[in-house]
Amino acid sequence: MGSSGSAAQAGAGTRSAIATAARIVVKVGSSSLTSVAGGISEVALKNLVDVLARRRLAGTEVILVSSGAIAAGLLPLGLARRPKDLATQQAAASVGQGLLMAHYNHAFIGHGVTVSQVLLTAEDLTRRRQYVNAHRALERLLHLGVVPIVNENDTVATHEIRVGDNDRLAALVAHLVKADALVLLSDVDSLYDGPPMEGARRISIVDSPEDLEGIVIGSAGRAGVGTGGMATKVQAALIAAETGIPALVTSTENAADALSGEDVGTWFSINGSKRPARLLWLAHLADIRGRLVLDDGAVRAVCERHKSLLPAGITAVTGDFDAGDAVEIADSAGRVIAHGLVNYPCGDLPQMLGRSTKALAKELGREYEREVVHVDDLVLLHP
Template sequence: MTTDAGTPGRLQHGAKAPARARKAAPSDRSLLRGAKRVVVKVGSPSLTSLAGGISAEALLSLVDVLAARRLAGTQVILVSSGAIAAGLAPLGLGRRPRDLATQQAAASVGQGLLVARYTQAFGAHGITVSQILLTAEDLMRRQQYANAYRALNRLLHLGVVPVVNENDTVATHEIRFGDNDRLAALVAHLVKADAMVLLSDVDAIYDRPPQAGGVRIPLVTGPADLAEADIGSAGKAGVGAGGMVTKVEAANIAAGSGIPALVTSTANAAAALAGEDVGTWFSVNGSRRTPRLLWLAHLPPIQGRLVPDDGAVKAVRERHRSLLPAGITSVRGDFEPGDPVELADPQGHVVARGLVNFSSYELPRMLGRSTRELASSLGRQYEREVVHVDDLVVL
């Protein structure tokens, strides 16, 4: 993690937490009007001009909205794409590069330019900004996660607007978030936000393309509400990296972990934060998870697959039990103890993820056998779960 705020001191013992937003019905977007802490994400297409580079007009317009909200008392965390886009023109590049090394170079040049623009724009309102650069590893390791939380929380209490981005300069394919939409959802969970707003160049989610007569979907209470919707695929062209698919995924991550989310256009930013009926609102459909389980559900590279029988699947999914060797029918992949693996039912549907206690070399001779039998024949170290319930998250 990188921050211009230095290493923050610990909050004093007994210090009061910030006042939380008033209680509201899960589908009530008016919660945004009273939210005390909001994560707002803006994508590259919303900030760039037709000629390339950052659009001063677009950036200033967004900052005016966020600054007004900050001055009204709301703590605002801005997750902003645009570093790579800002670095294209100075490097003489006509479009977003495909190779990682050139993306890293463009991000290195563009990140400073982007933050300088935000510093100047928010400064005109008397608001200080900071730069926070994260990699997925910062949310994989407990100490780094705690450090990121302390830094962000302290900045917010000091009245600063943190500008967060993925650390594209050092991130690799193995540790990338993949898009800033998902990063925003994880940051919202990290800072215990009251709500998340995802801004793009599309005003809402539609059941099919608007130009084909699509109808806006105003409310999503669960995945079933989008089962028939045509939301396309992740964007691959231009200056952005995501698309509506990544926004839906991010909104579902947030809503599934206790944080409502709104997907709308940057032009609707003011109306969205005022709780008006714009965009698509994802109401809460789950409770806040521990950082460990949130990481396990969305971040780790999966090293293998375990296939439990129907009884074991039911025990894991419905009764929240550990996975025992007796209930496993097959093992796939190459993994070591402690690696993340997925659990798939006999039909191939992934139902959970977990940290495995045995290697892919050890497991085949354990399948279908009880822990007592294994302890008797192989040793006491085998009298334990393959995946303990505390290291398992149902998807």
């Protein structure tokens, strides 16, 4: 059962999209699964599974992106809190991932639902061969009626090749499987325009990133075992919305109401169309190695006329990069407007700034007639 052409698309502008979705991605955070004594809360996990299993048995394809592996590994290793060093995080994840899956398998099997473990790294979502393979594996699992349980492969991932948080991973998985909706669950019931305990107002709907201007968004939750907080959930919801997938941010306690399309949490309406996976990677996952600063004319050419970036419009270059690396592209005020794959190493660019490609080709050779960043290798961050 694929998502294209499904009934969910007709209601994608409202919460009813979730109630009618044929395929959903649900992400749950560590703070929602952790008990007061440490480790995984069987009650919290079972309550979530009851909701997801009912939805799966009703015919919806469900992918669960679950944090909690490191948290589950703390108690068996005698650790009082989440470790800060990568090696101990990897050890905790290695111990905890099996325990987490054992809990999920036991809870889902009580409903007659089969689950699988899918561990992904950033490379699985950025390199074409791995991306296609991950897509094929998930599609097959869904076709077989399985609920894939996805997590980042924390045991082998390094700081340099991490997706970074499971909220963003969930948004990328939603794109990978062309989901009809993304639901991000944590211990906070909604996004507010200020501290909830100070009488702040719930933000019910976000139609565009501009709706969030001036709002201070919190960090990690109360349990202190996660890596994100509301900020990463908002970022993930915006990633999904700008790629054609509506998203809802709410609490795990509201999971049943959320999947029924009730008025809970904060709804992020679609404000873009589905991007190719390569551009999604360039916008949100690429390792940025430098910066190109543009004059006002070049900013208009890139942003308004969707042109390639030429050396004539570049005023400054910073960073250490080679041809083919990702760089950020900024206006004269320092605002980053785009990411792109540069065609020249950093050492070649200073002599090219402000000059036409024709003049450069005449003086330095025809290989300098290329664009600095071709339009096909450029993604606007504020379209």
